[in-house]
Amino acid sequence: MGDDQEHCNQEMLNRYVDRETSPEQMQRIELHLQRCPGCRQYVKLHGELAQRLQREVSASKQRVDFDELEQRIVSAARRRSDRWGHLREVLFSWKLVLPVAATAALALFFFTSLFQSPPPPGPSAIINSFTGRVSSVMILETPQSHHTVIWYSEEATEGNGADSKKL
Amino acid sequence: MSDPLDESQLVNRLRDGEEAAFVMLVRRFQARLYGLAYAMTLDREESRDIVQEVFLKAYRNINTFKGESKLSTWLHRITVNQCLNWKRRWFQRRRWYQRPLAEESEDPSAVTLSDGNTPETRLREEQLQQHYMEALQALPDKARAVYVLKELEGMSYDEIAVTLRLNRGTVSSRLHYARKRLQSALRDYQHGD
């Protein structure tokens, strides 16, 4: 930085920029600044940046209609000061919304997992009843995944339809 | 509406729920709080929403204001917290500051810092301003809050410490960190002395 390295203390320089130093410290820093272009540049840069920020904010303020903003704020306060407004405030507060959302998520998870859990052991289908004009019927189950199979022979339906099987 | 109330009178009337007092409060502080919110977010609409929310919070919680600090300090604290907690900030922080040159040129308050007014100089100034705003927005929230209270509001370290409920040393170190980051980000734009 400068030619006087032992005095290039940026924290101290910050306090100088911010006028947070004692008069003695200030004097010492000013002496140092006369000899140190790096520190002079640091001080100059941050002075300029502060001005830039102030100018930016000032320009933004000029584009705001503060009368309209005031009306908006006062109207919102009126709305909220009635009883419903207070209730709504409580309802919409994140302190309430977040736990409610978490509960909803848990409930959703519970219901979803309830319905999407793997099928229970046993046959894929339970046959409550079987009636019809068939010559034979068998209820089978596949060995691995226990898929239920209804195997029937329909010859009887092509005949007189005399036979009828009932389970 | 005139605004003759001192701070304690204003607070007492706010506690009584007087709407007129609330209007005075808004009128007295809205521009300053807007500036603070804008410096934190660099977003006009966002800042208007934040300011509105700050006043509504203040109105609702005026009974928790003990008078141990100035009313403005309390409002500044709420504003900074509101900016930091703003729920859209994760989107907003990804949106880089971008301002067209035309907007700057139409702004009556825009005055160039440099003496030169050649197109090249002007372009360089614009680029520096844009890089500065981007670098400011890229600062960590806590460092940015300290920096803005210092450079925009001109608060002392003690005032910043009270506003943000920090100790003085933390204020100093965050400010130092913020300035170093900004200096580093703007290295290419620094002129020799």
Next chain:
Amino acid sequence: MGPTAKNCKVLVILGVLFVLLPVSGWAAPPVSIEVKTVLAATGENYLDPRLSEMARELQGLFRYTSYRLLGSDRLTLQPRQTGNVALPGNRRLQITYQGVENRRVELLLKMYKNRNSVFETSIRLNNRSSLIVGGPRYEKGYLLFNIYSAF
């Protein structure tokens, strides 16, 4: 007002969730049904790649060497609603969705051939599972109907 409007949206979503969740828990949901028609035969060795899983299971039960997918139909039924699936050989399968009990879909299946009833069966099928109905002769093999349901 910005934040309130957003909070409103959150609450509306939550409200809908809370309304829908109990409904989904108490009332029977609509059910999707898929019926695959397969021709099983002996002779050539052929396995339709779309049937590999089902065929692997069936090979443990039957000695067919060929499984050919003839068609596939999908239905979405509300409780008490009936749907029909046209099958080869002038056959028709009528499916009535009766509800859900103990996480099983209750279906009433009626098979018709040439407009005559062949059989009628009431089943309770696991969710996301299937039942195979087979047996009728068709061309040089036998028809299998894989009935899959999910809600």
